[in-house]
Amino acid sequence: MDKKEVKVMQKILNMNDKIAEELREELSKKNILFINLMSSPGSGKTTIMERTAHEFGTKMCVIEGDIQTTLDAERVAKAGIQTYQINTGPFGGDCHLESGWIKSAMEEIEMADLEIIFVENIGNLVCPAEFDVGAHVNAVVLSVTEGEDKPLKYPLAFQNSQLCIISKTDLLPYLDIDINVIKENIKKVNPKMEVIELSAKSGEGFQSWFDFLKRS
Amino acid sequence: MHEGAIVHSLLESAKEIRIKEKLKEITEIKIVVGRFHQIIKEVMLTNFEYMKTEYNGFENAVLNMTEEDVKVKCNYCGHEFSIDEPIFMCPQCDSFETELITGKELYIATMEGTK
Numbered sequence: 001m002d003k004k005e006v007k008v009m010q011k012i013l014n015m016n017d018k019i020a021e022e023l024r025e026e027l028s029k030k031n032i033l034f035i036n037l038m039s040s041p042g043s044g045k046t047t048i049m050e051r052t053a054h055e056f057g058t059k060m061c062v063i064e065g066d067i068q069t070t071l072d073a074e075r076v077a078k079a080g081i082q083t084y085q086i087n088t089g090p091f092g093g094d095c096h097l098e099s100g101w102i103k104s105a106m107e108e109i110e111m112a113d114l115e116i117i118f119v120e121n122i123g124n125l126v127c128p129a130e131f132d133v134g135a136h137v138n139a140v141v142l143s144v145t146e147g148e149d150k151p152l153k154y155p156l157a158f159q160n161s162q163l164c165i166i167s168k169t170d171l172l173p174y175l176d177i178d179i180n181v182i183k184e185n186i187k188k189v190n191p192k193m194e195v196i197e198l199s200a201k202s203g204e205g206f207q208s209w210f211d212f213l214k215r216s
Numbered sequence: 217m218h219e220g221a222i223v224h225s226l227l228e229s230a231k232e233i234r235i236k237e238k239l240k241e242i243t244e245i246k247i248v249v250g251r252f253h254q255i256i257k258e259v260m261l262t263n264f265e266y267m268k269t270e271y272n273g274f275e276n277a278v279l280n281m282t283e284e285d286v287k288v289k290c291n292y293c294g295h296e297f298s299i300d301e302p303i304f305m306c307p308q309c310d311s312f313e314t315e316l317i318t319g320k321e322l323y324i325a326t327m328e329g330t331k
Contacts, residue, residue, distance in 0.1 A: 004330075006327050008326055011324075012247065098221070131218075131221075155252065155302030187312060189304065191313070
């Protein structure tokens with residue numbers, strides 16, 4: 001039987017990337033900043049969103065990505081802002097969000113008054129980094145309790161992001177963790193990465209985060 | 217476990233290419249994957265073996281995955297080097313003014329099938 005080899009040279013994630021690019025363009029036209037927050041489970045993303053909601057109010061919206069439950073969306077909604085929950089499925093559900101999920105969410109969101117949309121990606125430092133969701137800024141949240149070595153262990157998340165938020169800094173006095181080592185490791189993986197240190201408990205460092213959002 | 221989602225995207229793309237190129241039975245797909253993705257070859261191949269059975273014309277397809285090393289260029293002194301650890305420091309001049317040249321590839325290179 002005759003065989004034929006065809007040259008393809010096509011990105012495997014090209015469908016995801018195409019939708020992501022369309023989303024980015026559409027949101028840019030509407031002057032809405034879209035930020036993708038990635039981290040391990042329990043790094044403090046939702047608490048950061050709660051405090052951020054007190055600053056930006058109804059100008060912001062949060063898309064919550066979880067395998068199961070609407071707990072995070074319920075928490076953030078209490079701050080009086082728009083939220084949208086994506087559940088990827090309890091049994092064998094996806095461990096990351098793809099741009100198709102985000103596109104569906106965007107169709108449900110009322111955008112008229114919005115200036116910022118956040119997506120809290122699924123708590124996982126590996127898979128989410130692989131998939132462009134159409135954000136203008138990818139940010140990694142790394143809590144000080146996770147240890148100094150995480151940037152080296154999960155380099156793609158740190159390489160594919162422009163900002164790292166080091167969270168839970170109020171716990172530093174109780175830990176054998178040197179925040180300078182965390183920052184050195186971030187620099188090793190992504191020398192251009194911007195770093196903001198904050199504590200959602202005390203509020204320390206939040207002004208830098210708000211300033212970042214206002215100038216982005 | 218991002219390999220499953222990547223194999224799914226791969227098969228969805230390959231399905232369209234098979235139709236466009238008027239191929240009957242796909243015998244081989246060659247893909248190139250940069251090592252920075254931390255994709256495990258064995259997991260890719262196992263996922264492919266399971267998932268290909270759901271696609272017409274891919275029942276006998278073989279996945280051939282080539283891995284690309286992570287190479288970095290120093291923009292300060294011009295030195296080019298490969299890295300095994302994710303440390304983007306130039307070993308020649310200690311500069312962090314570096315950029316990744318290869319290692320983030322993730323594409324289908326060729327597909328082979330019967331006419």
